[in-house]
Amino acid sequence: MSTDSTSTAAPTAGAPTQQSPAGGDRPGRRAGVLRRALQAPAASVVLATVLLVGIVGAAHPTFLKPNQLLDILQASTYVGLLAVGMSYLVAMREIDLSVGSQFGLCLIATGLLISHGVNTWLAAGIGVAAGAVLGLVNAAVVTYIRIPTIVATLATLSVFRGLAIALTGGQQVVGLTVENSFFTVLGGEVGGLPVSVIVLVVVALVLWVVLHHTPFGYRVLAIGSNPEAAAFAGISVARVRMQVLVLVGALAGVGGCLGLAYFTSGDPTIGTGFELQAIAAAVIGGTPLRGGTATVIGAVCGAILLNVVASGLTYFSIPANWSAFATGLVILVAVGVDSLVRRRREAAIRH
Template sequence: MVSTADAGPPRRANGHKAGVVARIFGAPSFSVIAATVALVLVIGVLRPTYLQASQLLDILQSSAYVGLLAAGMALLLSMREIDLSVGSMFGLCLISVAMLISAGFNAWLAAGAGIVLGGLLGAVNAAIVTYIRIPTIVATLATLSVFRGLAIAVTDGSQVASLPVTDSFFTIVGGTVLGVPFGVLVLAIMVIGLSLVLHHTPFGYRVLAIGSNPGAAQFSGISANRVRTQVLILSGLLAGVAGVLGIAFFTSGDPNIGGGFELAAIAAAVIGGTPLRGGSGTILGAAVGAVLLNVVATGLTYFNVPANWSEFATGAVILLAVAIDSLARRRRAANQEK
């Protein structure tokens, strides 16, 4: 005869395991991770060369830039804000670093200046929003054109080429570490760090509190202007980091680079599980969302789909992902009410 005391521990263990599984499957980023893995496997089954390590690393490398922008966008969306200028900031920072290196500046110092420039551009956005008191989406819609126009103006619309590609900056930042592209490692570090910041620090709590209920956050003493300024500057810094990684990899600067990256960053963040209504966010999901968008784009080329259909397919994936995520959220909410 088995006593109830003997039967207790296994039930607790099983309950703990079930709880862990439920948390994994219920995580906001689980859907986009599962969708990305499934899509890669499907393409790989039909086109086996797609699963080669070099191809997968190339996908991750080309996703790193939008992934960094999407990480910053996830923070902004978490507090009901949107920065439409991140693509232009990325382009301006990249072209600025290229021009400094071309003028003879030390490449590492130029890279540092590019990251600082990103933070300053984010501060410009914050100042406009705070002191002119217009919505962030309107302010950054204007600076989108201002920053892009500045990048074109300072270069006369020409590429900045003939950079010293043998410099240690290009060989290290534009190279690999143990076979993994340097940009992918930077993205991974940023995702881990920003995830900890968002979910395990007072700053992250303030971001989510503002997104959940701005009025209650203000009543509790949280300054929305201060937090918004900090997040916009952080978003600019991430754009600067992405620009530095971009110039190191491409080894030339195009003033038009980054066009459309802001919409891709928003799409990646939303696909990854960060809702537009604010109050919650996932940095990991945003980064994986950027990878998913790139998987779709590269997958189309493997099936010889005309480039004209790329935008259509990307939009369809966004709609499908958001619809599935919305249904999953409603189902979870319904289950919690029961």
């Protein structure tokens, strides 16, 4: 009897021992956190970006200079803002092909207003509002003419670009007063970071919260998951689509104002091709074209990755004409890897 009582008091060999609350299984907890981080939708694009920066930097150390890296972030701002809005649209199974033209037209409109004596900050506000109006035009065409968004925006791509060229007569908008606070503030730096980069980070964080923690974000994802079920549940698909298109236009307006403040001049052809880069950035960042989910932070990382690719090509003396080829290749690889990972995950769930 005494032997039995003693054996019950002592732990048996190989039995798990209770961890103290203070100690815990710290290595296991850290491994779990790392595993969850690697499984995040934006993890692959972040790792790819870091790896690519390391490869280019190893061959050309000047690529790793802070000024060069800041230039890449600065160049990523405009496509990044468009990609954030595009991630909302792609999550709804929609695509806006006119965002590059919206960006250019808003930049030109703001520059023309400033050149005609309008207060710079008022002109900037009008530029952002103009972007929202352009988005509303797209929404009206889609809603009332009842044609797919991709077809409607393919038409307005040319309409908005042609309007920008017509307003300027095909000439650049120059001669702006760059000593104005609009240019020194929005085109300047805070703590060594370009203001435009800070704006991009703030916008991305706000829209991430909106997407994942508000009823509006829930409706966007619900429509992308199953439009018929969302409509049956009482969600107005047309209204939400209109709101998202207006949001995308407003982001194009913000990007246009930041671009004007940085470049201090306006070219009516600026932003050409931004629409494809924005779509690519959203997809590379982890927003699948099938809809139902979106990665806002991943879209920003995707825009940075595309600019790292473009900048890296110049360091290896590869002609700029190959930039589009490299971008397309990156998209194919990213979509292919995402498809492979998704199929394996679904197979694991079935088994």
